[in-house]
Amino acid sequence: SVMALALLALVIDLATALLTWRLAKDSTNIRAAFLHNLADAGSSVAVLAGGALIWAFGWQWADPVITLLISVWIALHALVEIRPVIRILMLAAPPEVEQEALRHAIAGEDGIEGVHHLHLWQMDEHRVSVEAHLVLAEDADSARIVRQVKARVARDFGIRHVTLETETEGSGCAGPACPPDAT
Numbered sequence: 027s028v029m030a031l032a033l034l035a036l037v038i039d040l041a042t043a044l045l046t047w048r049l050a051k052d053s054t055n056i057r058a059a060f061l062h063n064l065a066d067a068g069s070s071v072a073v074l075a076g077g078a079l080i081w082a083f084g085w086q087w088a089d090p091v092i093t094l095l096i097s098v099w100i101a102l103h104a105l106v107e108i109r110p111v112i113r114i115l116m117l118a119a120p121p122e123v124e125q126e127a128l129r130h131a132i133a134g135e136d137g138i139e140g141v142h143h144l145h146l147w148q149m150d151e152h153r154v155s156v157e158a159h160l161v162l163a164e165d166a167d168s169a170r171i172v173r174q175v176k177a178r179v180a181r182d183f184g185i186r187h188v189t190l191e192t193e194t195e196g197s198g199c200a201g202p203a204c205p206p207d208a209t
Contacts, residue, residue, distance in 0.1 A: 029077045036070035039063045054111060054151050061103055068096045110151065117147040120154050123183055131182055132158060135174050137166035139195065149187065157189040159199065168192040 043063035050060035076089035112118075119125060125146055133141045140161035149155045156179060162168055176188045193199070 029074055032070045032073035032077070036067055036074070039067035039070060043067060052152075054107070057107065061107065065096070065100045065103075068099065069093075072096050110148075113148050114150055117149075119146045120148045123154060123185070128156065128179070128183055128185075129158075131178060132160070132175055135171060135178065137163050137171045138175075139163055142199070143191075153187055154183075154185045155187040155189070156183075156185050157191075159191045159193060162192050162194055164194050 040063075043060055046056050046060040046063065050057040072089075072092040072095075076092050079085045079088035113120070123146060125144065128146065129141055129144050132138065132144075138160050142159050142161070144156070144158040146154065146156045160171065160175065162171060172190050172192065175190060179185050179188050
């Protein structure tokens, strides 16, 4: 009867995993549900395999060994899946965006004399945000430069959530009060 219940659970878990498989590629939450269903299906397989080995050969140790193997599999997948979640929760910079390349691209726009307070972080699993202070030439058209920078950051880095503060050498934190990361 335990093996029959395990077989029924396996069918249900695999059906549920199939329902979430396509959506799991784009959502951390759905991926967690998908992996949970796979882990449950694996547990059902373990019960079936353990039961078959105990029934056929009397190997009582098969059940705990198979359970340990599935536990290791679940732990490894959990470690892989937790890293991007921690990055989002800690507002860490995404690994696929090189911060110095971003700084160089912004600083290369006409009318920009420096970039500082550049912060880059992962907002959620699909969106990255950047904020920076731009030191502009005294006669620069700040609205035009901000539009140009936002367009370049979106085009070259795929970042569409951009917050920019403009200042001149004599205003804001530009000049002697500016932090050492200014360019």
